Amino acid sequence: MIRQFLLCAATALALAAPAAAQDFAITNATVATGDGSEPMENATVVVRNGRIVAASAGASAPAGMQVIDGAGKWVTPGIFSAVTNLGLSDVAAVSDSNDEAASGSPFSAALDVAPAINPTSQPLIVARADGITRASIAPRPASGIFGGQGAVIDLGADPEPITRARAFQVVALGEYGARLAGGGRTGTYAWLDNALREAIAYAAGRWQGEDAMLTRADAKALGPVVSGEQALYVEVERASDILQVLKLTRDFPRLDLVLLGVSEGWLVASDIAAAGVPVIADPLDDLPSGFDQLASTQSNIGRMRDAGVTVAIGRMAGGTGEQPRNARQYAGNLVALTRIPGANGLSWGQALATITSVPAQIAGFGGQLGTLSAGARADIVIWDSDPLEVGSAAEAVFIDGVRQPVDNHQSRLRDRYRDLDESDLPKAYDW
Structure with missing residues (x-):
């Protein structure tokens, strides 16, 4: 034995x-x-x-x-999938198989997705078969406005998927962040400002745990954010919220900001470009799904790029995060927009870059990946x-x-049933 x-x-x-x-x-x-x-x-x-x-x-x-x-x-x-949940869930609707968020956790910023990533998850394997080789895996904010620390992975068929652990921190502002912060944007900005200041105090040895809102672990986790060693991915949609986020660098000049979603980014594209802040945009936002997306347009990415903004395709919510294989189709849609009068799209090469070299650059791998x-x-x-x-x-x-x-559960099911005749069907089939 x-x-x-x-x-x-x-x-x-x-x-x-x-x-x-x-x-x-x-x-x-x-x-x-x-x-x-x-x-x-x-x-x-x-x-x-x-x-x-x-x-x-x-x-x-x-x-x-x-x-x-x-x-x-x-x-x-x-393909470099920017901001997705690959490897964090097998069936998103089944909570026991879903590690995207920890709504009941006492921690928020300290949460780290790297140990939870499953390289044998079927969604990840299916994504590899469709040409996705790297991805930024992001947690979803749930127990507070901070979601935790994301990781960059490769999708190779080996047990070690992590390319870079604790690569970035995720925070939600806008309408979603407001719900997490007590019901309004005022709570969101107060929470964010206080958290960053507590992180600075912790790093300087001046943090008083009994008077702090953050746990010790969260204050420690935000240290690399306020020092600029770890990027801060900010989920934000409305133009006025985007401008408020850009102002954060006045009080916290070392912040390495990346904007997520950015449905109304085209309205303030010159400000984003002047700040040198890159964007990971949702290419599907052509109609508003909330009051902070009223100015949504599918020309958003093209207009931001025309203004000099560095833009990649991706985001947790919607088709690119939950179904990252769709990113190629969305990049193709941006090419098609160049043929529509009045619309702003991208050239073929520019569109491919939004799902290859640009997300790699934003993740800190410029020239090395994508x-x-x-x-x-x-x-x-x-x-x-x-x-x-x-x-x-x-x-x-x-x-x-x-x-x-590149074989996976889907391809094996296809091969199993594609050429079956009725004599091969299970006996219970005609019940």
Whole structure:
């Protein structure tokens, strides 16, 4: 029995061991580097030791290197899903399987999603099969306006998904934050201001626990935020709220702000650009779903980018957070907007960048992820056609130069039932 257990354990460790990065070249493909430039025809991508060596048109593969013929295919960086819940829930409506929020917890800012992320979660595996290679995983504020500390992960088929733990802190303002803070925006701003000041006091050794609103753990967790070592992701929609958030840097000049949602961002785009604050916007906000989104328009992202704002697609609520595979379709919608009179969209290259290099840059991985530039980590997807078209599919997914499995529960169900005839159906089927 002991020998059998040891053999099983050894087998499990062997299966869990990460595969070695491959050296290979993809040739004859349509290649988009993810940096905002337009796709290149008949191009080659070269990978060594898990890193991009080159991506250029007309080049050939180095002698002796494994070659993947990309004729008729498209090659892009892996999709970087900005602000999602992948790995935190299997069935969102089943509370026992959902770790997105901890509404009954005595902690808020101190909550850390990294230990809760499940790399074998089916939604995560399905997302990998659709070309998502990295993601910023964000907790949802519930026990207070702070949600806790998010993490950046890779979606590889190994037991260690964390690329960077405690990568950012999440706070909710606007209507949602007001509900959490006692029913009004006044409570939200007072709570936020007090929390940041208590964090400064804690870091300076002047924090008095008996007189503080924050727990010791929360005050400690906010220390990297007030020092600028950890980004503060602020969920905010209304133009006036956006301006108030930008003013936070007057009292807390080291804050590294990122705005989430930003439905009315186009109204104050010049202010956001002047402040140098990046945005992760919800591309679906073309009609208001609340009073802080009355000026919603699908031209929001295009208008902000025209004003000089750094914009990525993503957000926890709605289709990009809960269904991050939809991000490609939404990026394609932004391209289509350029053909509608009076609308503001993006070029194809700019749209791809909103789901590859820009979210990677916002997450602190500029030049290293979300791009096919030399030296970047080799997160690569080979597509059967234009990846911003609805009908396209990923044919091969690489993370750090390692080809990933793309089978999942959905694909196995498809394969099981696609070619069945009636004699193969369960006997209870005709009940």
